[in-house]
Amino acid sequence: MFRKRKRKSTGVGDRMKNSTGKAQNTPITIEVLRERVDNMEDAEIIEHQTHNNSTIIMVYIRTLIDIARLNESVIQPLRSCRNKNLSECISASKITEILMVEEAEKQLMRGAILIFDTDENQCCSVNLKDSLGRGIETSETETILYGAKDSFTENLEQNITLIRRRLPITALKTEKFTVGSLTETNVVIMYIEGLTNPKFITIAREKIQNINYDQILDSSQLAAFMEDHKHSVFPQFQQTDRPDVCVYSLGVGKLTILVDNTPFALNAPINFFHLFQSPEDYINRWIVASFLRIIRYISFTLSLLMIPLYVALTTHHYQMIPLQILFVLVETRSQLPLSPFWESLIMLVTLEVIKEASLRMPTKSGQTLGVIGGIVVGQAAVEAGFASQILIVLVGISAIASFLVPNYLMSKANTLIQFIILILASFLGVIGIFMGIILLTVHLNALTSLKQPYFAPVAPFYGKDWLDLFIRGPLHWMKTRSESLHPLQKWRYSRRR
Amino acid sequence: MSEFSLFDKTSSYDGIYMTLMVNRIQMLYFAIIMPVFLIDPYMIWVIIIVGVLSQISIFMLSKWFNSKYAFKGYGGFVELFGERMVRLLSFIGIGFILLKVTVITLGYIEVVQQFIFPSVNTNWMLLYILLICWYVASLGMANTIRFIVIAFLCTAWMLLLLLNFLFQPFATIHDLFPLIPYEWTMKSWKGVLFIWSALSGPEYLVLLSPWFNTREKILKYMTIGNAFTIFEYVFIFIASLFFFGSHYVGENKFPLVEMIRYLESPVFERIDMILISVYLFQFVFAISIFLLLFYGATRITLKKSKDQTTRSGFALCCALLFISLMISNELLWKKATNQNILLELEMWAGSLTYLFVPLVLFISLKRKGRV
Numbered sequence: 001m002f003r004k005r006k007r008k009s010t011g012v013g014d015r016m017k018n019s020t021g022k023a024q025n026t027p028i029t030i031e032v033l034r035e036r037v038d039n040m041e042d043a044e045i046i047e048h049q050t051h052n053n054s055t056i057i058m059v060y061i062r063t064l065i066d067i068a069r070l071n072e073s074v075i076q077p078l079r080s081c082r083n084k085n086l087s088e089c090i091s092a093s094k095i096t097e098i099l100m101v102e103e104a105e106k107q108l109m110r111g112a113i114l115i116f117d118t119d120e121n122q123c124c125s126v127n128l129k130d131s132l133g134r135g136i137e138t139s140e141t142e143t144i145l146y147g148a149k150d151s152f153t154e155n156l157e158q159n160i161t162l163i164r165r166r167l168p169i170t171a172l173k174t175e176k177f178t179v180g181s182l183t184e185t186n187v188v189i190m191y192i193e194g195l196t197n198p199k200f201i202t203i204a205r206e207k208i209q210n211i212n213y214d215q216i217l218d219s220s221q222l223a224a225f226m227e228d229h230k231h232s233v234f235p236q237f238q239q240t241d242r243p244d245v246c247v248y249s250l251g252v253g254k255l256t257i258l259v260d261n262t263p264f265a266l267n268a269p270i271n272f273f274h275l276f277q278s279p280e281d282y283i284n285r286w287i288v289a290s291f292l293r294i295i296r297y298i299s300f301t302l303s304l305l306m307i308p309l310y311v312a313l314t315t316h317h318y319q320m321i322p323l324q325i326l327f328v329l330v331e332t333r334s335q336l337p338l339s340p341f342w343e344s345l346i347m348l349v350t351l352e353v354i355k356e357a358s359l360r361m362p363t364k365s366g367q368t369l370g371v372i373g374g375i376v377v378g379q380a381a382v383e384a385g386f387a388s389q390i391l392i393v394l395v396g397i398s399a400i401a402s403f404l405v406p407n408y409l410m411s412k413a414n415t416l417i418q419f420i421i422l423i424l425a426s427f428l429g430v431i432g433i434f435m436g437i438i439l440l441t442v443h444l445n446a447l448t449s450l451k452q453p454y455f456a457p458v459a460p461f462y463g464k465d466w467l468d469l470f471i472r473g474p475l476h477w478m479k480t481r482s483e484s485l486h487p488l489q490k491w492r493y494s495r496r497r
Numbered sequence: 498m499s500e501f502s503l504f505d506k507t508s509s510y511d512g513i514y515m516t517l518m519v520n521r522i523q524m525l526y527f528a529i530i531m532p533v534f535l536i537d538p539y540m541i542w543v544i545i546i547v548g549v550l551s552q553i554s555i556f557m558l559s560k561w562f563n564s565k566y567a568f569k570g571y572g573g574f575v576e577l578f579g580e581r582m583v584r585l586l587s588f589i590g591i592g593f594i595l596l597k598v599t600v601i602t603l604g605y606i607e608v609v610q611q612f613i614f615p616s617v618n619t620n621w622m623l624l625y626i627l628l629i630c631w632y633v634a635s636l637g638m639a640n641t642i643r644f645i646v647i648a649f650l651c652t653a654w655m656l657l658l659l660l661n662f663l664f665q666p667f668a669t670i671h672d673l674f675p676l677i678p679y680e681w682t683m684k685s686w687k688g689v690l691f692i693w694s695a696l697s698g699p700e701y702l703v704l705l706s707p708w709f710n711t712r713e714k715i716l717k718y719m720t721i722g723n724a725f726t727i728f729e730y731v732f733i734f735i736a737s738l739f740f741f742g743s744h745y746v747g748e749n750k751f752p753l754v755e756m757i758r759y760l761e762s763p764v765f766e767r768i769d770m771i772l773i774s775v776y777l778f779q780f781v782f783a784i785s786i787f788l789l790l791f792y793g794a795t796r797i798t799l800k801k802s803k804d805q806t807t808r809s810g811f812a813l814c815c816a817l818l819f820i821s822l823m824i825s826n827e828l829l830w831k832k833a834t835n836q837n838i839l840l841e842l843e844m845w846a847g848s849l850t851y852l853f854v855p856l857v858l859f860i861s862l863k864r865k866g867r868v
Contacts, residue, residue, distance in 0.1 A: 316614070320767045428625065431613055434774035438629055438781055441647050446636040459646035461513060 026101045028123050030057055030116050036105055037061075048075075050089075051082045054120075060113040065128040070113060074126060086117050090126060098123045109184075131155070136162070139241050141408060144280045151241045156186055156260040162243040163190060167250060171195070177208045180216035186260040187222060190246075196253050197486045200269060203450050204255055219259040219266050226268075228448045233416050235409040236449040238267040238274055245279050253487030269450035271457070271484065273469055275407040276300070281472045290471035297470060299401035304418050306398045307344050308425035308433050310391060314340040316429030332388040340391075341426035347387050347395045348422070350377060352415065355399070456484035501635075503789060503806045508639040509710035512718030515702070517649040518642070519555075519722030521779045522698035522786075524652075524729060526604035527691065527847075531730060532737040532752040534691040539678045541731055543685075547692040548727030555723050557855035558699060559716035564862050567706035571802055577861050587797040593850055594701075594794065598787045599822055600843040602626060603830045605780050612754055613770050619831075620823050626777070626784070627822070631815045633785040634792075635808075641785050642708055648782040655772055656729055658760055659736040668739035687844075694844040696726065697851035698783075703858065704790055791818060 026032060037043035042063045048056045056078065060070070073092050081089030096112075098104045104114055104123065111129030116122070136158070139151035152159045160174060175189045187208055191201055207226040216222055223237040224230065240246060241263045246256045249267040257266040276296050281289040313320050314329065321329060336343060354373035361369055378396075381387040398418075405411040417440060424432035447454035457465035462483040467473035481487045535543070566573030574583045606622045614622070633641055662668060678685065699719065709715070737752045740759075749755045757769040765771065792814040796802050801810075829835040 317767065317770060320765050320770055322763070322766050429613065430770050431609060431774045431777065434777050435625060435629055438778060439632065442629075442633050442636065442640075442644060442781075445644050445647060446640045453643070455643075455647075458650070459643045460508070460510070461646050 028098055028101045028104050030059075030118075032101045033059055033104060033114070036101065037108070048078060050078060051080075055118045056086070057116040057118065058113055059108065059116070060128070061108060061111070064109070064111040064130060065113060066111075066130040069128050073128065074113060074115070086115060086120070086122065087124060090115070092126045092128075094127060096125045098125050106184075133158070142240060142242050142245070142279065142406065144278070144283070147279055147283045148242070148244045150243060152243060152258075152263040152265060154261045154263055156188060156258055159243070159258050159263075159265065160188060160190070163246055163250070163256070166243060166247040167192070172250070175201075175205065177205075179208060179211045179222065180214060181212075182214040183216055185216040187216075188258045189255055190250060190258065191255040192250055192253075195487055195489050196250070196255055197488060199486075200255055200450050200452075204257065204268065208257075216259070218262045219257070219264045222257065222259055223266055226266075226450075228451060229446075232443070232447055233413040234272070234444070234447060234454070235275070235407065235413070236268070236270065236447065236454065238270045238407070239264045239409065240267060241265070242279060248279075248282065252481050253485040253489075269448075269452035269485065271449065271452075271454050272444055272447075273457075275410040276405065277472075278406045282475075284472075286472055286474045290473075293472055294470060296404050296406070299404035300414060303398045303402035303405075303414055304421065305433060305437075306394050306401075307348060307391075307418065308421040308436070309430075310394050311340045311344050311422060312425040312429040312433055315426060320430070329388070329390055332390055335385055336388060337385060338387075339426075341422070343387050343391055344395075344422060345419075347381065347391055348419070350381075351395055351399055452484070452486075457482070460484070501806055501808045501811070503634070503637050503811065504793065505637060505639065506707055507637070508643065508708070510642055510708055511710060512714050514642060514645060515709060515715060515718040516722040516725075517645045518702060518705075519699045519719050520725045520729075521645060521649055521652070522701070522783055523696050523723070523726040524779065525698070525783055526601040527695035528730065528733065529604070529608065529751060529753050531691070531695060532734055532741075532746050533750065535688050535734055536743055536747045537675075537678065537685070537688075538673045538738055538743055539676050540685075540688055540692075541673070541676065541734060543689055544692055544727060544730045544734060547689060547696065548723065548730070551693070551696045551723055551727075551851075552720065554851055554855040555699065555719045556716060557859035558703060559719055560862060561703050561855070561858045562706055562709065562715040563712050566862075567703070567712070570704075570707040571797065573706075577858075577865060584798055584800065587794040591791060591794045591798065593846055594787050594791045595818070595821060596839075596843055596846050597698075598784055598791070598818065599825045599830075600839060601780060602784055602822060603826055605776070606826075607830070608751055608754055608773055608776075611751065612758070612773055619826055623822055623826060624819065626781070627815060627819050629781055630784040630788050631812075633781060634788045634815075635811065638705070638708060638789055641782070641789060642705065644782050644785070648778040651775055651778040655775065656732060658757065658772070659732060661760065662736040662740050662756060665739070672738045672742050673735065690844055690848055692730070693851060694847035695730070696723070697847035699723070700850050700854035701787070701790060703854065704793070705786075788815065788818065 034045065037045070037059065040061070042061050044058075044060055044062050046058045048058060050056055058074070074090055077089050077091050083089050087095045096107070098107065098114065104125065107125040107127075108114055110127075112125040112127045114123060114125050133153055133155045136150045136153060138149045142151075150162060152162065164172065169192070171193045173191055173193050177187045177189070178184050179187050189201065189204055189208070204226070208222075211222070211225045213221075213225065216225075219237075219239060223235070223239070227236045229236065237257075238245075238249070246265050246267060250256055254267050254269060257268070259266075276293065278292075278296075281293060283289075284292065314333065318326065333340075338346070351373075354369065354377070358369050358373070374396075378392045382389050382392060402411050402414055405414060417436075421433055421436035421440075424436045426432075428435065441455075444455045445453075445459050453460055456462060457469060464480060465482050465484055467478055468482070479492055480490050481492055561567055564573075566577050569576065571583070574586075578586065602623065603619075606619050606626070609622060610617055610619055633644060699722075733753060737746050737756060740756045741749065741752060746752050754769055754773060757772050758767065760768045762768045792806075792811055793802075795814055796804070796806075796810075825839070829839050
C-alpha cells in the first residue's frame with residue numbers, strides 16, 4: 001500500500017531542460033544560442049569584423065568573465081591578427097572546440113567566452129572565468145596558537161592548491177564530479193593512491209554519483225546525502241577549513257572531499273574520537289598534547305553529565321551527596337519553587353538561547369549579550385528564586401566544558417544528548433543516567449562512516465591505535481598508520497635496508 | 498523502510514572478543530551472590546578446582562569452534578543432528594534461555610531495588626531494561642557482539658576497587674582459615690554446583706560461531722577468559738571473607754554490593770549506586786545476546802529459520818519475554834521461598850547445559866568423524 005514509487009524525474013534542472021522541448025546534443029548554431037541566452041540582461045553577443053573581413057560573433061556572460069582578460073587575450077589579438085585560423089590569433093592557454101549547444105551552454109555558464117567564426121562555421125570556447133573571491137585568511141572555526149594559519153576559501157582550485165603544496169606527490173589523486181541539477185556544484189575527491197583503501201574511494205564515488213538533488217550549496221549538504229546513518233545526531237564526516245588537517249587525514253589513509261563555493265572540506269572515514277583531536281595536538285609536546293586531549297574528554301563527559309547528575313542527586317539520591325555539600329544544597333534549594341528538573345531545564349534552555357543569540361549577533365553586541373546573559377540573567381535568576389546558586393555554577397562549568405570539544409557539530413550533538421539524559425535522570429536517577437550512557441554507546445557502536453565502524457578503535461578493538469586515542473603518543477612511537485583505517489601502506493617511515 | 502536483518506554476518510570477530518564474552522557471561526548475577534553460597538574459606542580451592550574442570554567444557558567447546566560445522570551455523574547443526582532434532586533442541590533451549598534471562602534480569606533488578614530505588618515498581622524497571630536490550634539486539638548480532646568491548650571496559654575495572662579490602666586493618670589471614678575442610682556436607686556439594694552453574698554461559702557461544710574468524714587459537718582465548726573469571730571469583734570471595742568473615746558472610750543477601758557500600762569517595766557518599774548502575778552494561782549485553790538467541794531459537798522451532806527476520810516477529814518475541822519475566826517476577830521472584838526455587842532451578846539448569854552441551858557436541862563430532 002505504501003510502496004515507494006520510483007522517481008521518474010531526475011531533478012528541477014533536468015525538468016527545465018526537458019521542458020524546453022529541445023533534444024539533447026543539438027548541433028551548435030548562433031540562432032539556438034541566442035534563444036538560450038534570451039532574457040538574460042548580462043548576456044552579451046558582439047559581432048566583430050577581422051582584418052580578413054570575416055565576421056566573428058562572441059557570446060559571453062558579462063558577470064561571469066574577467067573583462068580585462070577578455071580585452072587582453074581575445075579582442076586585442078583579434079584586432080591585430082591577420083591569420084585566418086582563429087585559434088592562432090587568440091592568446092589563451094586552452095581553446096576548446098565546441099560542437100553541441102549543450103556543451104556551449106555549460107561552458108558559457110562557467111565563465112567561458114564562445115567565439116563563432118561564421119565563415120568557417122566553427123565555434124570555440126576560451127575560459128575567462130573571473131577569479132572572484134576572498135583571499136586566504138586565518139581559520140575562524142578552528143583557531144590554534146601555533147601552526148599554519150591559512151584556511152580554505154570558496155574557490156575550489158585554490159583549495160586544491162593549498163593541499164597540493166603540502167603534498168607534492170603525484171600519488172595524490174583528484175576525481176571531479178558534478179552534483180545538483182540546478183547548482184551543478186563541482187565536487188572533488190582527493191586521496192593518496194596506494195595508501196588510501198580503495199574500498200573507501202569506491203563507496204564515496206558511488207555515494208556522490210547517487211546524489212539526486214537540485215541544490216548542493218555546502219559541504220554539509222553533501223555530507224547529509226553521503227552519511228550512512230542520516231538520522232543520527234553525530235557527524236559522520238569531519239568538516240574542516242584547515243588544509244593541514246586535510247593533509248594529515250590524507251596521510252593516514254582517509255580521503256578528502258572538496259566542494260566548490262564552500263571553505264569546508266570533508267574528511268572520511270572518521271570515528272568518534274577523531275572529533276576530539278585538534279591540529280595543535282601534533283604541534284605540542286606529546287605530554288602536553290595528551291593532557292589537553294584528556295581534558296577534552298573529561299570536559300565532554302562533564303558537559304554531558306554534570307546537570308543530569310545534579311538533577312538525579314537532588315531528586316532521588318540525597319544520600320549520595322557528602323554531608324557538608326548537602327547542607328549548602330539544602331539551604332540554597334529551600335526557597336526554590338521549582339523542582340530540580342524544571343530548574344535545570346529552564347537554565348539550560350536559557351543558556352542555549354544565549355549561545356544561539358550570541359552567534360547570530362554582531363561581534364560587538366555579542367560581548368554585551370555575554371555580560372547580560374552571564375551576569376544579569378544568572379544573578380537575577382538566583383535572586384528571583386528560579387535557580388539555585390549551585391546550579392548556576394554547574395551550568396557555567398557545563399557550558400565552558402562544552403566549548404572544549406574542537407568540533408562544532410559534535411558540541412551541538414552533545415547539547416542534544418544532555419537534554420535526553422536530563423529527562424532520564426529526572427525519572428530514574430543515577431540508573432537513568434547510565435541507561436542514557438548505554439543507549440549512547442550502543443548507538444555509537446552501531447554507527448559507521450563510509451561503512452567503517454564509528455566507535456573504532458574501541459569497538460571494534462584495535463590496540464595499536466590507542467597510542468593516538470585518549471593520549472597523543474610520541475610521534476616516534478607512532479610508526480604505523482591507524483589500523484582501523486585499513487591503509488594499504490602500514491608503516492609511516494621508510495625502512496632502512 | 499530498510500531491510501531488518503538481525504543475523505547478517507557483516508563482521509567477523511577475532512579471539513579477543515571470545516575472551517571477553519566468556520568472561521563477562523560468567524560474571525553475571527551468580528557472581529554477585531556467590532559468597533553467600535560458598536561461606537567456608539576452603540571453598541577457595543573448590544572455586545579453583547571447579548574452574549579447572551570448567552576448562553574441560555571449554556576444551557570441548559573449542560573443538561566445536563574448530564570443526565567445519567561451526568562456520569555453517571544453523572546448517573552445521575542440521576548436518577550434525579538432523580533438522581527435526583535441531584528443532585527439538587531449539588525448543589528445549591528456549592526454556593533454558595528463558596530461565597537464565599529470568600534469573601539474571603530479576604536478580605539485577607532486585608539489587609537495584611534494594612540499593613538504589615527501594616520504592617520502585619520492579620516491573621517498570623524490567624520494562625526499561627528490556628527496552629534497552631531490545632534496542633541493542635535490534636541493531637543485529639554483529640553489533641551486539643561488538644558491544645562486549647564496551648561492556649568489558651566499563652565493568653572490568655570495578656574489581657580493582659576490591660583491592661581496598663585486602664589492605665584494611667580488619668583484614669587478617671585468620672579469616673581465610675580453615676583452608677582444608679573438616680567436614681564435607683550437602684551444603685558443600687551445593688557450593689560446587691553453584692560455582693559450576695555460575696561458570697555456565699560459554700556453551701551458548703557455540704550458537705555465535707559463524708561470527709568468529711579465529712578458529713586455530715580459540716581454545717587459548719577461551720581459556721584466558723575462563724582463567725580471568727576464576728581469578729575474579731577467588732578475588733571477590735577472599736575480599737568478602739576479609740570484610741565479613743566466614744561467620745557473617747552468609748547473613749547478607751548481596752555481600753559484594755554490601756562491601757562496595759563501604760567504599761568512600763570525596764565526591765559521592767554512596768559509590769555503590771554508581772557501581773550498580775555501571776554493572777548494567779554487562780547485563781544489557783548478556784540479555785541482548787540471549788534475546789537474539791531466544792528469537793533465533795523460536796524461529797527454528799517454528800520452522801522459519803530460512804525466512805527474513807521481521808521487526809514485528811522480533812518485537813513479539815521481546816513482548817513475550819517481557820510478559821513471562823513479569824509473571825515470574827510477580828509470582829516467583831517477589832516471594833523468598835519461590836525465589837529460592839527459581840535460583841535452585843537455574844543452578845541445576847546452568848550446570849546441566851554447561852555439562853551436556855559441550856559433551857553432546859564433542860561426542861557428536863567424534864562420531865561424525867568416525868563415520
